Amino acid sequence: MLNTPYDYSIYHDFIESYLPFGFLKIGAEDPIMRKLELLMEENDQMLIVMDLTQLKIIYTSKRSMDMLGIEPETNDPQKMMSKVHPEDLHRFGLGRSKLLDLEKDLFISQKGAALLSTNVRMQKPDGEYADHLFQCYLFYSPIPHKAIYYVQINTNIEWFTMPRDAFHYYVGDDVSLFKFPTEALLNLGHHLTCREFEIIELISNGMTSEQIAEQLFVSIHTVNTHRRNIMEKTGKHHISEVTYDLMKQGLL
Structure with a gap:
């Protein structure tokens, strides 16, 4: 397990404190940020805040240097994608597309919140890869302007052994799952193999078993x-x- 399990209500306190300013006045010496940085350092985590309506990263915590080798002030979606393990890029791209679908639905309804949570291998500063839990909490806000904001917590979950051919995945409006990662949380997801996903995708494209067998040489x-x-x-x-x-779910 990680070192210090804690209550994620502190992130809701963070949102309440900085939302009125559009997350533009986050001070490193603010009491809430000092506490958050300590908790994230103890648990190998980092924080990203984004305005999804404008597709702009507003804030990245200083631990992005320790975890990814990215300077917080220079972080952008392309730099994050450049750190994704090549074998996880397709699923990462599908996840980004699903986030935009969630953003659209929330903006049209002008209320509510949603969560997308999954694990992706990310490159560390030393060039090796670590499994990261991405917990992406989205919500609509009319202040300081109408927008869908996005609070993302990245957690190094190398301590957890993911079952073979499985990955954690949740998308929906059960925001109670935006919480400190446990084994039970990480076991939510899919146990389909890469080949099974490939076959499902080919079926979704209208191919018959005979055509799939011919294409896959089986x-x-x-x-x-x-x-x-x-x-x-x-x-x-x-x-x-x-x-x-x-x-x-945004997986095809």
């Missing part, structure tokens, strides 16, 4: 075995239900 029997495993793992009755759910 037998039809192998493709159908993967299809049966997908149905058993997801508990769905038809592959169309699987593809619909994954598309809704």
Whole structure:
């Protein structure tokens, strides 16, 4: 486990303190920031605040240097993406697209909050990779202007052994899941293999088992075995239900 589990209500206090100023007047010596920086240092975490409506990072905590080698003042979405492990780039890109879908829905309704939470491997300053939990809390605010703000907590979760072929993933409006990471939280997600995801994506593109087998250079029997495993793992009755759910979650 990490060193100091703590109550994430401090991030709501952070939002309440700095939202009226659009998060533009965050002082490193403010009591709440000194406490947050200490907690994040103890737990190998960093904080990012973004105005999703303007696609602009407003604030990055100083620990971005320790965790990613990125100067806080120079951080932007492209620099964050450059640190993603190549094998996780596709899922990271899908997650960014889903965040924009959530932003649109919240802005249209002009109320509410949502959460997207997943793990992605990120490059450390020494060039090695560490598994990061991304907890992305979005909310609508009419002040200081109408916008969807986004508070992201990155946590190094190398202490947690993710089951093989699994990744943590949650997207929805249950913001009670925006909390200190535990094993139970990290076990929320998907246990589909990369090959199973590949087959689902090909099915969603309208390909038959025969066409998939030909493209992947495997037998039809192998493709159908993967299809049966997908149905058993997801508990769905038809592959169309699987593809619909994954598309809704932003994973296809």
